[in-house]
Amino acid sequence: MSKHIPQSDIVVLGAGMVGASLVHLLKPALARGMSLTLIDRQALNWDGDIASRPPSFDGRATALSYGTQQILSQLGVWGLMAERACAIEHIQVSDQGRFGQTQLHASEQNAEALGYIVENAVIGQGLLSGLEQPGVSIKAPAQVQGVQMNADGALLTFDNGEQLQASLLVLADGARSALAQQLGIQHERRAYGTHALVTQVEVDREHGHWAYERFSEDGPIAFLPLNKKDFAVVWTLADDQIEQVKALPEAEFLARLQQQIGYRLGRLMRVGERASYPLALVQSKEQVRRSLVLLGNAAHSLHPVAGQGFNLALRDAAVLAEYLNHAWQQNQPLGDLALLQAYEQQQQADQRNTIMASDLLPRLFGSKLPGMALLRDAGLLSMSALPTARKLFTRHAMGLGQRAAKLPATPLSGESA
Numbered sequence: 055m056s057k058h059i060p061q062s063d064i065v066v067l068g069a070g071m072v073g074a075s076l077v078h079l080l081k082p083a084l085a086r087g088m089s090l091t092l093i094d095r096q097a098l099n100w101d102g103d104i105a106s107r108p109p110s111f112d113g114r115a116t117a118l119s120y121g122t123q124q125i126l127s128q129l130g131v132w133g134l135m136a137e138r139a140c141a142i143e144h145i146q147v148s149d150q151g152r153f154g155q156t157q158l159h160a161s162e163q164n165a166e167a168l169g170y171i172v173e174n175a176v177i178g179q180g181l182l183s184g185l186e187q188p189g190v191s192i193k194a195p196a197q198v199q200g201v202q203m204n205a206d207g208a209l210l211t212f213d214n215g216e217q218l219q220a221s222l223l224v225l226a227d228g229a230r231s232a233l234a235q236q237l238g239i240q241h242e243r244r245a246y247g248t249h250a251l252v253t254q255v256e257v258d259r260e261h262g263h264w265a266y267e268r269f270s271e272d273g274p275i276a277f278l279p280l281n282k283k284d285f286a287v288v289w290t291l292a293d294d295q296i297e298q299v300k301a302l303p304e305a306e307f308l309a310r311l312q313q314q315i316g317y318r319l320g321r322l323m324r325v326g327e328r329a330s331y332p333l334a335l336v337q338s339k340e341q342v343r344r345s346l347v348l349l350g351n352a353a354h355s356l357h358p359v360a361g362q363g364f365n366l367a368l369r370d371a372a373v374l375a376e377y378l379n380h381a382w383q384q385n386q387p388l389g390d391l392a393l394l395q396a397y398e399q400q401q402q403a404d405q406r407n408t409i410m411a412s413d414l415l416p417r418l419f420g421s422k423l424p425g426m427a428l429l430r431d432a433g434l435l436s437m438s439a440l441p442t443a444r445k446l447f448t449r450h451a452m453g454l455g456q457r458a459a460k461l462p463a464t465p466l467s468g469e470s471a
């Protein structure tokens with residue numbers, strides 16, 4: 055007699071920022087009886103220790119675009135993040151040692167903020183709360199070892215031998231997804247030859263909700279406002295410099311960083327823990343197959359210079375959820391290839407434009423080729439001089455340049471935005 059294999063309409067593999075967001079976005083179908091299993095190899099109720107947290111919710115802080123904040127509000131999870139979020143009201147973009155610079159202001163968009171900086175651990179608390187609801191099973195920690203596509207969808211095998219059958223499998227298991235590789239899905243990886251050094255600094259005056267993006271010979275540096283006098287810093291450094299700079303004594307580290315940013319934001323006083331991430335553009339060569347979708351870093355992992363990785367992935371997830379919620383309501387199969395291709399098609403332009411901008415910026419500003427510096431000056435100056443260009447650029451950075459997905463009508467956790 056064949057053994058009984060548990061079934062789930064949707065399996066989301068990976069409870070990072072993107073997998074967890076998708077569960078919230080699928081609330082309408084869940085309310086109508088759909089079953090979903092969310093799996094992560096790490097426990098989701100971590101303690102204070104960074105090492106025990108899922109990678110999405112480590113010591114970094116993330117720039118959430120205004121569009122992302124609007125989505126999280128509608129899902130009812132923003133309330134938990136709001137009191138620890140810092141609004142970005144102004145951004146100054148400049149090129150070290152050059153005269154070109156531009157400034158972007160929320161007021162030009164009649165918005166209260168261009169975006170928000172939130173610590174990833176706080177985003178995790180927001181996204182992982184309210185997941186337990188009728189229709190949702192959470193398996194974490196649980197390690198999926200194998201996947202096989204079959205006539206009913208995808209059959210997952212855990213390392214303890216248990217199995218789970220899904221009509222639709224969403225791989226949100228991070229860059230270079232091991233399961234996608236098992237299924238023969240290839241990816242393209244282009245390393246930038248740089249690492250992001252991530253830390254927090256305290257300065258001697260309040261930041262006034264200004265963010266600074268500075269392009270230097272080493273690569274871009276972002277200072278993102280957090281608490282009154284604190285900034286989250288993302289500093290791009292060449293691969294062969296990263297370990298040495300990361301290990302500098304505090305005073306030398308601060309002096310080197312101050313030299314890069316100048317005194318526009320005040321004097322740097324203290325630095326927190328330092329972590330580093332190798333930077334590469336990783337793109338999966340396929341994002342959908344019958345009964346299969348790759349989402350988030352599993353589909354595309356970007357240079358963080360423009361702070362767009364999660365913002366783009368959340369827009370993908372919102373559009374995917376719109377299709378799946380509708381299909382469930384219409385009694386259509388969730389793994390239908392035409393349905394999944396329609397989702398992919400709809401997100402193609404947004405993905406292409408966002409990936410292109412995130413890839414171009416570090417290459418343009420990192421280039422030492424003659425003439426490139428003048429081109430950068432021209433770009434920054436014309437942005438500064440032309441209100442329309444600046445407005446369009448700002449709208450894209452705010453995550454407002456695209457058609458908004460239809461979101462669940464009521465907040466998931468019953469909390470108001």
Ligand SMILES: Cc1cc2nc3c(=O)[nH]c(=O)nc-3n(C[C@H](O)[C@H](O)[C@H](O)COP(=O)(O)OP(=O)(O)OC[C@H]3O[C@@H](n4cnc5c(N)ncnc54)[C@H](O)[C@@H]3O)c2cc1C
Pocket residue numbers: 067068069070071072073093094095096108109110111114115116117118196197198199226227228229232250252288331349350351352358360361362363364365366367
């Ligand atoms: C330095 C840096 C700064 C950034 N700043 C920004 C920013 O300001 N704004 C922005 O929008 N984006 C930013 N990003 C991008 C953002 O961090 C990513 O887009 C986001 O983390 C992607 O999340 P994810 O859920 O797709 O993947 P991940 O965070 O990698 O999550 C994948 C999950 O899958 C689980 N998993 C993997 N394999 C298995 C398995 N076999 N079985 C079970 N579970 C598994 C993992 O435990 C993990 O929890 C930044 C990235 C970096 C590196």
